[in-house]
Amino acid sequence: TQLLEQSPQFLSIQEGENLTVYCNSSSVFSSLQWYRQEPGEGPVLLVTVVTGGEVKKLKRLTFQFGDARKDSSLHITAAQPGDTGLYLCAGDVYTGTASKLTFGTGTRLQVTL
Amino acid sequence: DTGVSQDPRHKITKRGQNVTFRCDPISEHNRLYWYRQTLGQGPEFLTYFQNEAQLEKSRLLSDRFSAERPKGSFSTLEIQRTEQGDSAMYLCASSLSKVMTGNTIYFGEGSWLTVV
Numbered sequence: 001t002q003l004l005e006q007s008p009q010f011l012s013i014q015e016g017e018n019l020t021v022y023c024n025s026s027s028v029f030s031s032l033q034w035y036r037q038e039p040g041e042g043p044v045l046l047v048t049v050v051t052g053g054e055v056k057k058l059k060r061l062t063f064q065f066g067d068a069r070k071d072s073s074l075h076i077t078a079a080q081p082g083d084t085g086l087y088l089c090a091g092d093v094y095t096g097t098a099s100k101l102t103f104g105t106g107t108r109l110q111v112t113l
Numbered sequence: 114d115t116g117v118s119q120d121p122r123h124k125i126t127k128r129g130q131n132v133t134f135r136c137d138p139i140s141e142h143n144r145l146y147w148y149r150q151t152l153g154q155g156p157e158f159l160t161y162f163q164n165e166a167q168l169e170k171s172r173l174l175s176d177r178f179s180a181e182r183p184k185g186s187f188s189t190l191e192i193q194r195t196e197q198g199d200s201a202m203y204l205c206a207s208s209l210s211k212v213m214t215g216n217t218i219y220f221g222e223g224s225w226l227t228v229v
Binding site for chain 2: 035042106
C-alpha cells in the first residue's frame, strides 16, 4: 500500500500570502493528481502530472512532479479567500491491468481577509 | 451536466437496515471507482470496475458491502445490516484509462450516509 503524506496538515494564512503544500511518498507513481474539496462535496480535479520533473501552471497555482515521480508540490501565489478548502494529492500506479488512486492525508487551507 | 452523478446525496438510516447507492459515471469512461471518506480524512479506496468486471476490492469492503456494475455503465453499492461505523461519505468516480496520459479520475458529489 502506498502512503502519501501531505504537509502541512493545516494552514491558515492571510489574503495575498504565498504558500506551498507538499506531497511525499516512498513509492513511484505513474501519475499524480491534485484535487480541491469543499465541505460536503466531492473532490474536484485541479491537475494531473505524469512526467517526472513536470511543472504545470493553473492561474495562480503551480504544480510540480518530482524527478523520481515520488513527490509533488502545489504552490499558490497571492492566495485569495476563494482558495480555501481541502487540498488532496493522489498517486496512481498503473500496471497495465490494474490501477487505483491512493490519496494523501490532505491539507486544509484557510485564507482570511 | 455530463459529470459523475450519485444518488441519493444524503441518506439517514437506522442501524441494521440496508442501503443502496447508485452511481452514473461519465458516459465514455470504462473505469468506475468507489471510495469512502470520513471527516478529516482523505478518501479511502473501496473497489473499482473495468467495464463490468470488478478488478479489485479493498479489505475495507467487508462482507456486508457489495458493489455491482452489471452492464458496464451505472454501478450500485449496497451496505447490508448497516452499523454506526458505516457513517461516511461514499464517493463514486470514473475514468478513461490511458497509458501515456495517466488515469485521471473524476469524482461525483458523494452520497452522505448517517447511521443512527
